Amino acid sequence: MELLIESFKVLGIVFTVTSLRYIAFAGVAYLIFWVWKREKWKYKRIQIEYPEKKKLVDEFKWSMSTMVIFGLIGIGIHFAKKAGHTQIYANIGDFGWGYFLFSIVAMIVIHDTYFYFTHRMMHHKLLFKTMHKVHHNSTNPSPWAAFSFHPTEAVVEAMIVPLIVFIMPAHGLAILAFLIYMTFMNVLGHLGFELYPKGFTNHWLGKWNNTATHHNMHHKYYSSNFGLYFNFWDRMMGTNHERYTETFEEVKSREPERAKFVDKNLVGQLAGK
Numbered sequence: 001m002e003l004l005i006e007s008f009k010v011l012g013i014v015f016t017v018t019s020l021r022y023i024a025f026a027g028v029a030y031l032i033f034w035v036w037k038r039e040k041w042k043y044k045r046i047q048i049e050y051p052e053k054k055k056l057v058d059e060f061k062w063s064m065s066t067m068v069i070f071g072l073i074g075i076g077i078h079f080a081k082k083a084g085h086t087q088i089y090a091n092i093g094d095f096g097w098g099y100f101l102f103s104i105v106a107m108i109v110i111h112d113t114y115f116y117f118t119h120r121m122m123h124h125k126l127l128f129k130t131m132h133k134v135h136h137n138s139t140n141p142s143p144w145a146a147f148s149f150h151p152t153e154a155v156v157e158a159m160i161v162p163l164i165v166f167i168m169p170a171h172g173l174a175i176l177a178f179l180i181y182m183t184f185m186n187v188l189g190h191l192g193f194e195l196y197p198k199g200f201t202n203h204w205l206g207k208w209n210n211t212a213t214h215h216n217m218h219h220k221y222y223s224s225n226f227g228l229y230f231n232f233w234d235r236m237m238g239t240n241h242e243r244y245t246e247t248f249e250e251v252k253s254r255e256p257e258r259a260k261f262v263d264k265n266l267v268g269q270l271a272g273k
């Protein structure tokens, strides 16, 4: 009975914290870009037209179900930690500040690799329908789509945390920093607006980072642009969309008065409907 109560407590805490983090990041992005500047900045959108409200409600519902899965995985980590099976440590001094900062970067790099390959795996025809189709119901995603996963995909996405705490020493605050960064970048990827400057995808350093345009094209075209934070694995594996840079530059080159014209051209094709 005590174990059950403890499990529910952990579930409640993880569900609440992850939900609030998601709602805070996606909510701010939504209020600024999708409500406040909705019409004024419309010409800047990656796909000019906004999706129907119903799509956004679905994205929110699936994202909230993902938070339940995160809570369940949290229970597993909690008991594994209690039994001494994880490498979670309590004092930053045990490994020093240098390692603390390094560990955050390492988590991001490990997650980027984990995400790319599990994502490609879920695009396999045997898995796509049951695992990943829900996320692709949004062909023109909003910030609310950041965690819009079928529960089976949510398990795969959540498993990055147990993976990390089993393979490397990780301080709770480093994990928290990593998860905040993950949520921020995830919302940015689904923003529907491109914030990076012109020429970013050709810049010697910029080109190694993913952009909102990159992930937006993944939602639209399915078979390219699988990466998360970095444009490393897509470059290595030759899976960047052939019109990625062209599309990025087109989005960034628009002027308000040209928006109508542009809508009928390249991005009109992207917008689909």
Ligand SMILES: [Zn+2]
Residues within 6 Å of the ligand: 135, 141, 145, 190, 215, 219
């Ligand atoms: Zn997505």
Ligand SMILES: [Zn+2]
Residues within 6 Å of the ligand: 119, 123, 132, 135, 136, 218, 222
């Ligand atoms: Zn996908």
